[in-house]
Amino acid sequence: MDAKDFVEIDGSYLEGGGQVLRNALSLSCILGKPVRVVKIRANRPKPGLSHQHLHGLNLLRDIANADVVGNTLLSTEVEFTPRSIGGDTYHVDTQTAASITLIYQMALPVLLFAGRPSRLYVSGGTNVAFAPQVEYMEQVLLPNLKHFGVGFDLQVQQYGFYPSGKGSCQLDVQPVEKLLAGQFLDFGHLQLVSGVAFCAGRLPRTIATDMQQTAQREIHRLWPHQMCSIEAVKHLPEKARQNGAGILMTAHTSGGCVLGSATLGEKRVDGRLLGSDASCQLVEYIRKEICVDAHMQDQLIIYMALAVGRSSMRTGPLTNHTRTAIHVAEQLTGVQFDVEVESSGQTLVTCEGLGQLNRML
Numbered sequence: 190m191d192a193k194d195f196v197e198i199d200g201s202y203l204e205g206g207g208q209v210l211r212n213a214l215s216l217s218c219i220l221g222k223p224v225r226v227v228k229i230r231a232n233r234p235k236p237g238l239s240h241q242h243l244h245g246l247n248l249l250r251d252i253a254n255a256d257v258v259g260n261t262l263l264s265t266e267v268e269f270t271p272r273s274i275g276g277d278t279y280h281v282d283t284q285t286a287a288s289i290t291l292i293y294q295m296a297l298p299v300l301l302f303a304g305r306p307s308r309l310y311v312s313g314g315t316n317v318a319f320a321p322q323v324e325y326m327e328q329v330l331l332p333n334l335k336h337f338g339v340g341f342d343l344q345v346q347q348y349g350f351y352p353s354g355k356g357s358c359q360l361d362v363q364p365v366e367k368l369l370a371g372q373f374l375d376f377g378h379l380q381l382v383s384g385v386a387f388c389a390g391r392l393p394r395t396i397a398t399d400m401q402q403t404a405q406r407e408i409h410r411l412w413p414h415q416m417c418s419i420e421a422v423k424h425l426p427e428k429a430r431q432n433g434a435g436i437l438m439t440a441h442t443s444g445g446c447v448l449g450s451a452t453l454g455e456k457r458v459d460g461r462l463l464g465s466d467a468s469c470q471l472v473e474y475i476r477k478e479i480c481v482d483a484h485m486q487d488q489l490i491i492y493m494a495l496a497v498g499r500s501s502m503r504t505g506p507l508t509n510h511t512r513t514a515i516h517v518a519e520q521l522t523g524v525q526f527d528v529e530v531e532s533s534g535q536t537l538v539t540c541e542g543l544g545q546l547n548r549m550l
């Protein structure tokens with residue numbers, strides 16, 4: 190293939206992390222456009238493809254029957270030429286703590302445009318830093334994607350944490366004919382705060398209850414009559430062999446918004462601190478009455494770009510991840526995102542989607 194046949198994507202743009210690659214390859218599969226991604230993860234301390242990105246890339250190669258050049262660890266340049274999107278059962282074993290949810294982040298939009306239902310088994314980390322925790326994918330991403338007419342079923346077979354991974358999940362995806370335009374505009378009022386605080390391995394159950402109680406106390410300090418129900422769980426040994434701890438809090442509003450805030454324990458786990466950090470973040474979202482949280486922002490961009498009709502989200506200040514996702518989506522789909530800071534201080538992001546139809550159904 191000639192150099193001119195590829196759309197060139199600059200992996201060093203703005204955030205310059207793995208997300209440029211994920212979004213570019215997902216869109217390449219869905220639109221049937223060959224892409225060359227250069228300077229991959231140029232803004233990270235160890236640039237190039239890490240395990241997560243390489244496994245995700247090879248998975249998309251299999252899903253879209255693509256030709257690939259440059260799919261080796263630490264590679265900083267990849268050429269990807271997709272064919273048709275199959276839909277099948279796929280297995281990915283990263284043999285590391287590579288984020289399972291980020292591999293799903295890359296594959297999910299593609300499998301929605303497949304010709305038949307798919308099942309995707311991935312082994313790696315279910316709860317790792319700088320990635321959505323698996324609970325966030327179930328409890329925050331899923332209800333947000335319902336606005337686009339998208340559903341999936343996610344089952345955690347085993348939890349896995351940094352450094353050894355060994356978690357495993359199963360994702361079932363039904364294809365769609367098209368994505369509906371998503372509207373995230375009306376916060377309404379806060380109805381419920383829910384969530385889960387977990388610990389595993391040799392960590393005592395009190396870590397989970399410390400997270401739970403600190404988080405609930407903070408919500409009740411501010412809103413004494415607020416319904417707030419956070420579950421404290423110690424994972425059974427057969428579900429999680431290593432040490433790990435974290436919390437996800439979610440806010441549900443009368444306007445149909447679901448916002449999430451998650452923290453994860455590292456070497457020294459302080460349950461109170463984790464609970465306090467998660468609740469502070471969630472409280473900030475609730476106070477600002479935004480409809481989409483800071484991490485969901487960038488994850489919705491690809492769906493807004495592909496939907497039929499005008500999608501809109503009211504959110505907080507745009508993150509670099511979101512600006513980067515917008516740039517990649519505009520480059521590959523030709524749609525335009527409009528960003529406006531409103532007098533309330535909220536940021537309104539709108540986009541007339543491409544109206545991509547599933548060519549495989």
Ligand SMILES: Nc1ncnc2c1ncn2[C@@H]1O[C@H](COP(=O)(O)OP(=O)(O)OP(=O)(O)O)[C@@H](O)[C@H]1O
Binds near residue numbers: 483
């Ligand atoms: N606490 C969190 N909750 C939910 N989503 C998160 C959280 N932290 C990060 N994310 C999401 O994970 C993704 C991380 O993308 P990013 O490119 O930084 O990571 P990456 O692929 O691991 O690459 P790199 O190693 O280059 O940072 C983004 O979609 C971001 O919104």
